[in-house]
Amino acid sequence: MELIFGLLFVLISLIFLVRWRYNYWRNLDVPFIAATFPFGNIKGMGKKYSQFELLKDVYDKFKHNSSPIVGLYYYLSPVIMVKDMELAKNIFTRDSVHFIDRGAYYNEKDNPISAHIFNLDNPKWKTLRTKLTPTFTSGKIKMMFYTVYDVAERFVNKLKSEVDVAVDGEIEIKEFAGRFTTDVIGSVGFGLEINSLDNPTTEFRVHGINAFEKPNHSTLINIFSVAFKDLARKLHVIQVRKDIEEFFQGIVSQTVKHREDNGIVRNDFMQLMIQLKNHGKLDGETLTVGKLTMDEITAQCFIFFAAGYETSSTAMSYLLYEFANNQQVQEKARQSVRQVLAKYDNKLTYEGIKEMDYLLMCVNESLRKYPPVHTLLRYCNKDYKVENTNCTIKKGQLVIIPAYAIQHDQEYFPNPEVYDPDRFLPEEVAKRPTCAFMPFGHGPRNCIGLRFGIVQAQIGLAMLLMNFKFETCSKTVNPIEFKKFSTIMLSPIGGINLKVSKI
Ligand code: HEM
Structure with a gap:
């Protein structure tokens, strides 16, 4: 009898606890989506629908509600979706001191590779960002231009030979673009000739992809480690598999040693990080930002x-998919690239890339x-009163900014499904709030x-436009369908299939 009463007591307490949690937003008078135990509002997310689809539905539903935020429940946790542009701007910039972290899990001791700038919390994040910022200035990127250009040339040549053998010129272009960007980052980040363009199963690419597609543990442990970070660290939960960590530690230490032993100097991020490791500042600069350790270099x-x-x-x-669907835009972009090239002796230069305004408009419109x-995250690390509401965002709560939904909002981008680069003419940009576009x-x-990222894409795209024409084909999925399971990345199912012809 006592046992039955005991169980009943626990059950009733649980019901009250759940009810109390799921009344959180109601009590604050914040519009919300009714939740069901145990998933809250995310039942089926990752399988039946993706996070960005849920957020777009919620955003559209509450678009005309005067509240700047909507309350959601991820499991039992109240999370905040921001829908007001002024509030988004304040969270990102003016009041960013309350929201400087992403709330990601990392374990510096057991898994040093996870302690990278994307995951780290303040103040470690700030120290690292200060050290790395000088390596991403326009001057440093200009210095890397020819390294990227060389890879882009190989990309074009490889695509030409693939087009020769492809049935009806049909190519899955995302896989190719992925090999291009892998080779670029392999070269400028690690100082290695990866050559995944010729050898797609190279160890570097496979390990890099597996780090994300085959994580060390299940989604459940992932959620646990984000929710209970200190406990997860005590339990030695790690994010990146040990074999992958050891692989990257190995290649970074070999590269650093090879360069230092042989006095090799290259124009790339690795060289800049070696300078930081040895001197705490970049060569030729007066500002000392602090030294980097080998583990820190590997993680970055x-x-x-x-x-x-x-x-x-x-x-x-x-963008290539939109070019294929909008031949006039494709031709206009090609002509604009040609005009700039003509100014520079028909050579692709860093200065030329900077003048390719129409190509940049096309890139921006496809990023829109x-x-x-598709989803930006901030973690509240200091209570924050939301102006004109009864709501205080509490320390430890997750704030979601639904980039995809905002960039498809009719108010800022009329007929949002229409691909129109002219939306990025300076006079059009000036009409919108800054935060309406946040790729x-x-x-x-x-x-x-x-x-x-922009320069790399522009180099690749300018060279592709000069050498190929892109059209839709029988395998092109129109409109694109997106993977359901990816939490923040917008990935097409089955890649992007296009007909590619040489010109
Ligand atoms: C078209 C290409 C790219 C897109 C669309 C993109 C997008 C993003 C977005 C949305 C974020 C999160 C920003 C936020 O929370 O406010 C981010 C962060 C980051 N991205 Fe990119 N990215 C691109 C290319 C790159 C490249 C080429 C690199 C490195 C070479 C890079 C390195 C990073 C890093 C390190 C962070 C974390 C920054 C921090 O927390 O301080 N991204 N990126």
Whole structure:
């Protein structure tokens, strides 16, 4: 009898606890989506629908509600979706001190490769960002121009030979673009000739992809380690598999040793990081930002690859898909590239790339329609009162900025499904709030590789436009369908198949 009463007591307490949790937003008078135990609002997410689809539905549903935020429940945790542009801007920039972390899990002791700039929390993040920022200036990127150009030339030659043998010229272009960006980051990040263009199963690419597609543990442990970081660290939970970590540690230490022993100097990120390791500042600069350890170099090289290769290659592929569907835009982009090349003796130069305004508009419009990172995250680390509401975002709560939904909002981008690069004419840009377009995030925690990512894509795209024509084919999926399981990346199912012809 006592046992039955005991169980009943536990059950009733649980019901009250769940009810109390799921009344969180109601009690604050914040509009919310009713939740069901145990998943809250995310039942089926990752299988039936992707996070960006859920957020777009919620965003559209509450678009005309006066509240700047909508409350959601991920399992039992209340999370905040921001829908007001002014609030988004304040979270990203003016009040970023409350939201400087992403709330990601890392374990510096057992898994040093996970302690990279994307994951780290303040103040470690700030120290590292200060050290790395000088390596991403326009001057440094200009220095790397020819390294990227060389890979782009190999990319074009490889694609030419593939077109010769492909049935009806049909090519899965995302895979190719992925090999291009892998080789670029392998070269400028690690100082290695990866050559995945010729050898797609090279160890570097396979390990890099596996680090994300075959994580060390299940989603459940992943969620656990994000929710209970200190406990997870005590339990030695690691994010990146040991064999992958050892592989990257091995190649970075070999490269550093090889360069130092033989006095080899190259124009790349690795060289800049070696300078930081040895002197705490970049050669020729007066500002001392502090030294990097070997573990820190490895972790940053790793995240440059992880954060750079898939984002940049999907961005390029989505644009080629839109070129294939909009032949006039494709031709206009080709002509504009030709005009700039003519100014520079028909050679592709860094200065020329900077003048390719129409190509940049095309890139921006495809980043608008298909943001490679569809959802931006901030973790509140200091209570924050949301203006004009009863709500205080509490320390430890997750804040979601639904980039995909905002970039498809009719108010900022009329007929959002139409691909129209003219939306990025300066006078059109001036009409919109800054945060209506956020493919690289905003504020101090934005993408550190933004300029490099754009330049890399422009080099590749300019060379592709000069050498190939892109059309849709029987295998092109129109409109594109996206993977359901990817939490923040917008990835097409089955890649992007196009008909490619040489010109
Ligand atoms: C088209 C290409 C790219 C896109 C669309 C992209 C997008 C993004 C986005 C949305 C974020 C999060 C920003 C935020 O939370 O506000 C981010 C962060 C980051 N990206 Fe990129 N990225 C691209 C290319 C690159 C490249 C080429 C690199 C490195 C070479 C890179 C390195 C990083 C790093 C290290 C972070 C974390 C920054 C921090 O937390 O301080 N990204 N990126």
